[in-house]
Amino acid sequence: MTTVIEATGIPTEPGTGIHVPHRRKHLSARLRTTALLSYILLAVLALIYIYPFLISIAGSFKTDADATQHPLSLIPEIWSYAAYQRLFTTVPLLMWTANSTIVTVIVTLGRVFFDSLAGYALSRLRFAGRNIVFAGIIAVMAVPNVVLLIPRFLILKELGLYNSYAGMIIPLVVDAAGIFIMKQFFESIPVSVEEAARIDGAGVFRTFWTVVLPMARPALITLFILSFQGSWNEFAHFVVSRNDPNLNTLTTGVASLTSGQLGSGNQYPLQLGAAVLMSIPVAVIFFIFQRRIMNTSDGGDKG
Amino acid sequence: MAKGIRGAEGRYGWAFTAPAIIIIGVFLVLPILLALYVSFSNWHGLGSPIGNSSFIGTTNYEKVLVDPGLAQKDFGTSIRNNFYYVIIVVPLQTALSLFLAVQVNRRILRGRGFFRTAFYFPSVTSSVAITTIFIFLFTASGAVNALLGWLGINGPNWFADPSGVIHNLLAGVGVSKAPAPLTAPGPLGLQWWDWISGPSVAMCVLIVLAIFTTSGTFMLLFLAALQNIGSEIDEAAEMDGAGALRKFFSVTLPMLKPTLFTVLTLGLIGTWQVFDQIYLTGKGEPGKTLLTPAFLAYDTSFTNLNWGQGAAISFILFLIIVALTLLQRLILRDRDVGRRAERNAKRADARLHAEAAMAARTSTGTGAGS
Structure with a gap:
């Protein structure tokens, strides 16, 4: 699936070789056995990692009874679309999806813009107090998210933003770790390019927007x-920033399906269908950018 | 550069950072200060805390930490539960992710891309989706028990089983009640016997879940580090005739030390923050053995409207996490690694650390091991 190409084609790694280097031909039998064993091990592990997702997809097309009786099978006894029918009719899945989309689009755009703006200022613009601001960002990065649940609820109530899109979105729209990532990156870009642009008379924001950002x-x-x-x-965050069902995102909505009745609930196909559907967008993003995410050495050097 | 530009730079510097400063100030710094006040107040959720509550000193903290009672016992229970979770999840997720990274880093492995994808994919999905799936897998008649059935094992009713694993082992050798010395009261209102219960059977599922969802993220961290080490050193070690295992432990592992510390730190920080999974699996049930400090803080405030105490638990948790991070830094200071590795690692590490922290937060909700 990935096309990860290594420049160095050195086929050596003792004890694991499939393509045995010629100088060790006499070892090949042993190496082949080891290689085969490690393939089997990896294949089993991969199966363990993938199978839960396959079962979930299969389970979402089963009837309630089928899902309970044949939890391991990948092929439903009777193909049933009841779970999906319910998800798109009685369950307000589409509304949850709309809310998730609104939040995600704004938060993502906001983070990319504000984080790079601040990251650029912290790496390139000299201004009084820059070091203090940067130290503050580092300190904020250390605050564990879970500690913020009660504080965030308190401030949203205080500001009258509880149960509003604004309350769900604005606190997430800037991210200290993102600022840090961008600052690190801008520091790796040579200054000369910007200086040329500035000598040509471009303003600070134009230089940032048209010269630096494309390079980033x-x-x-x-x-x-x-x-x-x-x-x-x-x-x-969506648990503490709203309780209006109309503001449910996919996460809080599906959670209400899941946590409703543990154990007694015989609506696994419904829950699994919801879990499968809500995973599609992140899966799509993952597969689009798979090479970038997985080919870590490239990312490490350039980013 | 002319003075005018410098002056402009100063203005732009503040203008560019202003959105970040304002949002972080209003939605992070200010709320923390407000919650800190609430943790020292008797606010019960009506109106604004300012003006509708009075300062009561450290009473909330005392109720949680010192005064015998339900609040203290619940807190002790949550610490115990989370402690077992941390000491099992952190070593296992680190070891597994390192193992996977070494495996998928092999240049001659066919289908490397496939394996990397398979191992990483669970890290991409949301905690809600993956927990929903795990609840289904681990029902009494679920997939896992069906699998165990093939092996002739009668699997437990996972999410409904509050019995501690160590208690069960002891019962296996005939110790099913607390021996006299262990009935003595231990810290935080729990008997020593309760402290040594081990994670409950239900908690074991969350432990597996955490390892399952975080090993991919950490695998990528290790993979990046392994690729930084490069192949020259590998070759040199091979020329010297080192075997695969020996090479791993005496050459590769020492060079991975910085990354190892990063992974351990992120693991420690994350595992103390499990929230989403607890919320989804029954709010601490069975028998409060899934209660964690993070969830207890939420529950105390939002369900019992005991905001002061909930906030106090939050800040105690905050201190635990900060203390562990500092401890980690202290140990990290005297790391001895090769110069090349150190240079590479330092460069890659800071960025990776930030990225991983962000990514880890994603895959685990607010926690679950990373």
Whole structure:
């Protein structure tokens, strides 16, 4: 699936070789056995990682009874679309999706823009107090998210933003870690390019927008992926920033399906269908940017 | 540069950072200060805390930490539960992700891309989706028990089983009640016997879930570090005739030390923050054995409207996490690694750390091991 190409084609790694280097031909039998064993091990592990998702997809097309009786099978006894029918009729899945989309789009755009803006200022613009601001950003990065649940609820109530899109979105729209990533990246770009632009008379914002930002593409993509995933999958913040069912996102909505009745609930196909559907956008983003995400050495050097 | 430009730079510097400063100030710094006040107040949720509550000193903290009672016992229980979760999840997720990274880093492995994708994919999905799936997998008649059935094992009713694993093991050797010395009261209102219960059977599922969802993220961290080390050192070690295992432990592992510390730190920070999974699996049930400090803080405030105490638990948790991070830094200071590795690692590490922190937050909701 990935096309990860290594420049160094050195086929050596003792004890694991499939293509045995010629100077060790006499070892090949043993190496082949080891290689085969490690393939089997990896295949089993991969199966363990993938199978839950396959079962979930299959389970969402089963009847309630089928899902309970044949939890392991990948092919439903009777194909049933009842779960999906319910999800699109009685369950307000579309409204949840709309809410998730609104939140994710704004948060992602906001993070990419504000984080790079601040990251650029902290790496390139000399201004009094810059070090203090940067120290503040570092300190904020250290604050564990879960500690913010009660504080965020308190401030949203105080500002009258509880149960509003604004309350769900604005607190997430800037991210200290994102600012840090962008600052690091801008520091790796040579200053000379910007200086040329500035000598030509371009203003600070124009230089940033038309010269520096295009060069920051790799970091922007990283930030985009992380922000998208982060806001689409966000749960805790939406638990404390609203309780209006009309503001349910996919995470809180599906959670209400899941946590409703544990154990007694015989509506697994419904829950699994919802879980499958809500995973599609992040899966799509993942597969689009797969090469970038997985080919870590490239990201490490450039980003 | 002319002075005018410098002056402009100063203005732009503040203008560019202003949105970030304002939003972080209003929605992070200010709320923390407000909650800090609430943790020292008797606010019960009506109106604004300012003006509708009075300062009551450290009473909330005392109720949680010192005064015998339900609040203290619940807190003790949550610490115990989370402690077992942390000490099992952190080593296992680190070891597994390192193992996976080494495996998928092999240049001659066919289908490397496929394996990387398979191992990483669970990290992409939301905590809500993956927990929903796990609840289905681990029902009494679910997939896992069906699998165990093939092996002739009668699986437990996972999410409904509050019995501690160590208690169960002890019962296996005939110790099913607390021996006299262990009935003594231990810290935080729990008997020593309760402290040594081990994670409950239900908690074991969340432990597996955490390892499942975080190993991919950490695998990528290790993979980046392995690729930084490059192949020259590998080759040199091979020329010297080092075997695969020996090479791993005496050459590769020491060079991975910085990344190892990053992963351990992120793991420690994350595992103390489990929230989403607890919310979804039954709010601490069975028998409060899934209660964690993060969830207890939420529940105390939002359900019992005991805001002061909830906020106090939040700040105690905050201190625990900060203390662990500082401890980690202290140990990290005297790392001895090769110069090349150190240079590479430092460059890659800071950025990776930030990215991983962000990514980890994603895959685990607010927690679950990372």
